[in-house]
Amino acid sequence: MTDTTRKAARPDAPAAPWAPGRAAPAARRVRRRARVTPWLFLAVPLALLLTFTYAPIANMAAYSFTDWDGVSPELNWTGAENYTELLTRSELFEVFLVSGYYLVASVVQIVLALYFATVLSFDVRFRNFFKGVLFFPYLINGVAIGFVFLYFFQDGGTLDSVLRLLGAETDHAWLGTPFSANTSLAGVSVWRYLGLNFVLFLGAIQSIPGELYEAAEIDGASRWQQFRHIIAPGIRPVLSLSVILSVSGSLSVFEIPYIMTGGATGTETFVIQTVKLAFQFNKTGLASAAAVVLLLIVLAVTWVQRRIVPDEKVDLV
Numbered sequence: 001m002t003d004t005t006r007k008a009a010r011p012d013a014p015a016a017p018w019a020p021g022r023a024a025p026a027a028r029r030v031r032r033r034a035r036v037t038p039w040l041f042l043a044v045p046l047a048l049l050l051t052f053t054y055a056p057i058a059n060m061a062a063y064s065f066t067d068w069d070g071v072s073p074e075l076n077w078t079g080a081e082n083y084t085e086l087l088t089r090s091e092l093f094e095v096f097l098v099s100g101y102y103l104v105a106s107v108v109q110i111v112l113a114l115y116f117a118t119v120l121s122f123d124v125r126f127r128n129f130f131k132g133v134l135f136f137p138y139l140i141n142g143v144a145i146g147f148v149f150l151y152f153f154q155d156g157g158t159l160d161s162v163l164r165l166l167g168a169e170t171d172h173a174w175l176g177t178p179f180s181a182n183t184s185l186a187g188v189s190v191w192r193y194l195g196l197n198f199v200l201f202l203g204a205i206q207s208i209p210g211e212l213y214e215a216a217e218i219d220g221a222s223r224w225q226q227f228r229h230i231i232a233p234g235i236r237p238v239l240s241l242s243v244i245l246s247v248s249g250s251l252s253v254f255e256i257p258y259i260m261t262g263g264a265t266g267t268e269t270f271v272i273q274t275v276k277l278a279f280q281f282n283k284t285g286l287a288s289a290a291a292v293v294l295l296l297i298v299l300a301v302t303w304v305q306r307r308i309v310p311d312e313k314v315d316l317v
Contacts, residue, residue: 102250113194138199274287
């Protein structure tokens, strides 16, 4: 028998024994792949987030320390001059008073949305129809809503025609005075965003176990008692989120008043003023500082709200 035949007939040499505490190469590859895979899925969303959100915010913060006009390629560093101008010119902050109308409207909106969500969460006739009616305005484009209600509130428009049919003669200019104009615009915002809060509340109410309602009905609890002791505690996190969205939205109103009045008749909001500073008066640096201030105010309001009403785990069962 030759040496080659002996080597072929020889059984395979036993593998090296596995040392305790030393992971096999295959196991290490699996763990490495498990760590890397989530980041591969997150790579594109994170890149888009950095490119279109955080990079513009960083540029805006940088522009707020310059006197850039938005056109010239030259940037002159001015330090905190723009922020000093914002804090010393009272007319630049007076527009925040307009946000008070929308803040009151947001309270009305939350109350109405909570009411309709509670009612339609029970067995009511045509409840699916009413759900669609309440949510439909939120699906309409904001520009279209602005133009529709512009004709609705104009002199001799739809609202005056309806009031005339009801026997109420009026020659009131609904968009002619600051109070009536801001009240009308705030009412339009309530009509548009009511559906969003309604859907949030309805989803939260329907996530509450049905056994709680059955037990409450067996014990003779009324609808109000069910709302107070079951629904209200169960939707507390969603209610907190809705309050945050409403407050931040009332501070950054733009679309409806800009389309309907352009900021005239005392309806100019802080965002409309910022847009005019940037694109009408070519003060992009000052407008950037105003945008940074608005961002800080919204973050501060959100932080205060979260401190006052912290998230708590709700256990109803």
